[in-house]
Amino acid sequence: MANLKINDINKNFGSTEVLKGINLDINDGDFLVLLGPSGCGKSTLLNTIAGLETSNSGEILIDNHVVNNMEPSDRDIALVFQSYALYPAMTVRKNVTFGLEQRKTPKEKISEALNEVSNLLQINELLDRKPSQLSGGQRQRVAMGRALVRHPKVFLFDEPLSNLDAKLRVEMRREIKKLHKRLKTTIVYVTHDQTEAMSLGTNIAIMDQGKIQQCDTPKNIYNKPQNMFVADFIGSPSMNLLEGSLNNKMFKPNGSDNVQIPLEKYDFINKNINNGSIFLGIRPEHVYFDKVNEDCFGIKLKSEIIEYTGHEQIITFNFSGQQFLGKFPSTIDIQMDKELDLYIDLKQISLFDKNTQNRI
Ligand code: ADP
Ligand code: MG
Numbered sequence: 001m002a003n004l005k006i007n008d009i010n011k012n013f014g015s016t017e018v019l020k021g022i023n024l025d026i027n028d029g030d031f032l033v034l035l036g037p038s039g040c041g042k043s044t045l046l047n048t049i050a051g052l053e054t055s056n057s058g059e060i061l062i063d064n065h066v067v068n069n070m071e072p073s074d075r076d077i078a079l080v081f082q083s084y085a086l087y088p089a090m091t092v093r094k095n096v097t098f099g100l101e102q103r104k105t106p107k108e109k110i111s112e113a114l115n116e117v118s119n120l121l122q123i124n125e126l127l128d129r130k131p132s133q134l135s136g137g138q139r140q141r142v143a144m145g146r147a148l149v150r151h152p153k154v155f156l157f158d159e160p161l162s163n164l165d166a167k168l169r170v171e172m173r174r175e176i177k178k179l180h181k182r183l184k185t186t187i188v189y190v191t192h193d194q195t196e197a198m199s200l201g202t203n204i205a206i207m208d209q210g211k212i213q214q215c216d217t218p219k220n221i222y223n224k225p226q227n228m229f230v231a232d233f234i235g236s237p238s239m240n241l242l243e244g245s246l247n248n249k250m251f252k253p254n255g256s257d258n259v260q261i262p263l264e265k266y267d268f269i270n271k272n273i274n275n276g277s278i279f280l281g282i283r284p285e286h287v288y289f290d291k292v293n294e295d296c297f298g299i300k301l302k303s304e305i306i307e308y309t310g311h312e313q314i315i316t317f318n319f320s321g322q323q324f325l326g327k328f329p330s331t332i333d334i335q336m337d338k339e340l341d342l343y344i345d346l347k348q349i350s351l352f353d354k355n356t357q358n359r360i
Helices: 042-051 092-102 107-121 138-147 165-181 193-198 220-223 228-233
Strands: 004-013 016-026 031-035 057-062 079-080 152-159 186-191 205-208 212-218 240-249 252-253 275-282 296-308 312-319 322-330 341-347 350-352
Touching: 004 042, 016 042, 016 212, 031 042, 031 079, 031 193, 031 228, 031 341, 042 079, 042 186, 079 322, 092 107, 092 138, 092 193, 107 252, 107 296, 165 193, 193 220, 205 220, 205 228, 212 228, 228 240, 228 275, 228 350, 252 275
Parallel strands: 031 186, 031 205, 079 152, 152 186
Antiparallel strands: 004 016, 004 057, 205 212, 240 252, 240 275, 275 350, 296 312, 296 341, 312 322
């Protein structure tokens, strides 16, 4: 087990900057999820930590030792890929123990380690099979076994569940969580799946275009997004972002002449901020048909579209020309093309500056 520190890492492929000043502090036993859209640089960052790629500048420290110039095999890191990368000609047993044999580990030690890992991952019955005789989930388990058997200081996962079908993905997700609870290993886990990120991580680093946009607990990422990218990226459907103007702690949405939303209870980062063009963010699940608390702001909006998803329904309203979504239990009846009384919970809003796109 170890801590991992990433100091101002930059990485170019030719003239393309792929990592732009990445800083991360990962404590012993943390489960950090790197979450971001495809192509934002997640795998490049993971490969740089593992030593498969070299950075152009910056430092990587494991347990306070700089490892930039260390070979991947000397870093005491295990990497599990999406593609499993098992040796097809070897049995499961051999796949798991091969690395230890290469390192001339004593026979009893190897057999002990194999025992421990196959019990932990429940692959005892599979030891004599070849990878081609395994299901996707079993292959993924073997790939994790091969990584675990070395007791690495840090575990790196690169989208390990992407090749599995939806049901198995949820099961394996739970198993990885269990494994972390039990072993308390430091983990950096890459995914583009926000549910996977929210449910697995002790911390989530949201990445976009080679930069960390926010690194925080899942709850803070969800409730206090630091900028509009994070606000929009997390949550399904996304947070409503109403464009308008701020004036003396009142919000006037664009296109509406008579709506003024009071913001005096909002926790502004800059207490002196007074006016300007802003976005008011509110999640569709924080819009209600009842006044659920004292901080609710009442408004009449016309319902336009209904999307039924089984346990929920998503309604599109017209907010003075701006699209505005609400998410409700599917058990209630909602009329379409009608002006309806709604309540927005002002305790749950986020405000963003239109120019900087940052939380204010
Ligand atoms: P992610 O894992 O977030 O999908 P990657 O780290 O794989 O993103 O890629 C980040 C960017 O770097 C992409 O634009 C990709 O095309 C580019 N890239 C990745 N590897 C190489 C490489 N070996 N040579 C050139 N460009 C690369
Ligand atoms: Mg990738």
